[in-house]
Amino acid sequence: MDPSAPKRVLLIVGGGIAAYKALELVRLFRRAGVGVRAVLTRAGAEFVTPLSLGALSEDRVFTELFSLTDEQEIGHIELSRQADLLVVAPASANLLAKAANGMADDLAATVLLATDKPVLMAPAMNVRMWLHPATVRNVDSLAGDGVRFVGPDEGAMACGEFGPGRMAEPQAIFTAAMGLLASGPVAAPPVRPLKSRRVLVTAGPTFEPIDPVRGLSNRSSGKQGYAIAEALAELGAEVTLISGPVDLPTPTAVRRVKVVTASQMLEACRAALPVDAAVMAAAVSDWRPERVADRKLKKEAGAPEIRLGVADRKLKKEAGAPEIRLVRNPDILATLSQPGPERPQLVVGFAAETDHLEEHARDKLVRKGCNWIVANDVTRPGVLGGEENVVTLLTHEGEEAWPRATKVEVARRLAERIAAALAEGSEAGDAR
Numbered sequence: 001m002d003p004s005a006p007k008r009v010l011l012i013v014g015g016g017i018a019a020y021k022a023l024e025l026v027r028l029f030r031r032a033g034v035g036v037r038a039v040l041t042r043a044g045a046e047f048v049t050p051l052s053l054g055a056l057s058e059d060r061v062f063t064e065l066f067s068l069t070d071e072q073e074i075g076h077i078e079l080s081r082q083a084d085l086l087v088v089a090p091a092s093a094n095l096l097a098k099a100a101n102g103m104a105d106d107l108a109a110t111v112l113l114a115t116d117k118p119v120l121m122a123p124a125m126n127v128r129m130w131l132h133p134a135t136v137r138n139v140d141s142l143a144g145d146g147v148r149f150v151g152p153d154e155g156a157m158a159c160g161e162f163g164p165g166r167m168a169e170p171q172a173i174f175t176a177a178m179g180l181l182a183s184g185p186v187a188a189p190p191v192r193p194l195k196s197r198r199v200l201v202t203a204g205p206t207f208e209p210i211d212p213v214r215g216l217s218n219r220s221s222g223k224q225g226y227a228i229a230e231a232l233a234e235l236g237a238e239v240t241l242i243s244g245p246v247d248l249p250t251p252t253a254v255r256r257v258k259v260v261t262a263s264q265m266l267e268a269c270r271a272a273l274p275v276d277a278a279v280m281a282a283a284v285s286d287w288r289p290e291r292v293a294d295r296k297l298k299k300e301a302g303a304p305e306i307r308l309g310v311a312d313r314k315l316k317k318e319a320g321a322p323e324i325r326l327v328r329n330p331d332i333l334a335t336l337s338q339p340g341p342e343r344p345q346l347v348v349g350f351a352a353e354t355d356h357l358e359e360h361a362r363d364k365l366v367r368k369g370c371n372w373i374v375a376n377d378v379t380r381p382g383v384l385g386g387e388e389n390v391v392t393l394l395t396h397e398g399e400e401a402w403p404r405a406t407k408v409e410v411a412r413r414l415a416e417r418i419a420a421a422l423a424e425g426s427e428a429g430d431a432r
Ligand code: CTP
Pocket: 202, 262, 280, 281, 282, 283, 284, 285, 286, 329, 330, 331, 332, 333, 334, 348, 349, 350, 351, 352, 364
C-alpha cells in the first residue's frame, strides 16, 4: 500500500441518540482529506438521514444488505476492501453483540464479518447495558479479535442516568482513527497473555476531608495509573481500577470503583480480592484529620496549624489559631503485601520521589513488603500531571532505568512485565 495515498474510512453508523455526532465525525475526516463512505443501519436511520450523511461525506450512503442495485455496483466485501479503516460510531449494544458473535443479518454486521481491515468502535449505550456482563463479554471477545475501542465516556446520558456509556466525542474518535490510519495496516490481533487473570490497580490522589468544603489532597493526575489499568485490560486481564477523585474517563473494558479517602480505598481494595496482581499507583495521603468537622470551619474560630512533626512544633502559633490534628492513614500497599492466602502473587508499588530516588525506593520495597517498586523522580519537567514519565523498576533482584517515555508506553511495558512475571509464577515463592 502506498503510505502517501489518501486514506479512506468506512463509517458504520449504528442506532442511538449519539448518531447525530457521526455527522461531526464525517466533517472532521473530510477536513483532514480522508475519504468517508457511510453505512447506516436501520436503527441508525431513525436518528440521522442518509441524505445528511451523504451530503457531508460527498458519497452515497449504503443502507440495505439486499439492495439489488447496491450489490450490483459494489458488494459488501468490496465496501470493506476499499477502506483503510472501519469506524463504528455509535456502536450500539446490539451491533457489538452481532459483531462479537459473527452475525451477518444486515449490511453493517456483514461488512464487519467480511472485513480484513482494522476496526475502531465507539460504543454508546445506556450505562446498565454497557456494564451488563453480556456486553462486557462481547467487548472482551471483540478486543481479543483485534478490534480497537474509543470511549465510552462517563457523564449524564440522554436517558437521564449517569455513568459510562456516552459515546466519545467526535474529536476523540477522529484522533484514535487517525492514529490507526497512520500506523498503517494493522497486524494480527494482539496477544492476550493476561486472559483470565484478575488485577487490581489504584490510581489518583485521595482526598481527606477537614470539613464539608475543605480537605487534604495532592496533585496526582491519575494518568499513569489509568494508563496501567488500560494496558493490563488490553492484555486480557480483568481489571478493577480503584480511583481517587480525578477527571479521567473509565478506560475501556475496565471496572472502575470511585473512592475519596484512603480508608475507602483500602476497603475497596479488600473487596476486589482475590487478584493475581495488584498495582498501587495511587498517591495516598499518609495522614487524615483526626476529626472531620460537620460544619464549615469559620476563621473567627482560628486558623489551622497542621502538626506534622517535631520541627513544625517549633513554629510560633498565631494567636487564636485552631489546630487540625492528623492521624495516620492505613498503608494500603503494605496491607496488601502482608503474607497470607489473599496476598496477590505480585504486588507492585510506586515511589514518587524528589531526591535520593533509588535509596528511598529500595527502602520502600523492603519496608512495605511488595515485589516491585516503580520509582519516578517527580522533579523532572513534564512528569507531575504531564504525559511523560521517567521511571526505574526496582525488584529484589536488581533495578532497571527505563528511558523517558509517554505514560501510555510506560504502562504497556509494565503490563508486559507483569504478564511475564505471572506466567513465570516465580514471584509467588519469593513474596509470600
Ligand atoms: N501507599 C499506600 N497507602 C498509603 C501510602 C502509600 O498504598 N497510605 C502506596 C502508594 O500507592 C505507592 C507507595 O505506597 O505505591 C509509595 O507511596 P509514598 O507515599 O511515596 O510512600 P510513603 O510510604 O508515604 O513514604 P514517604 O512518605 O516516606 O515518601
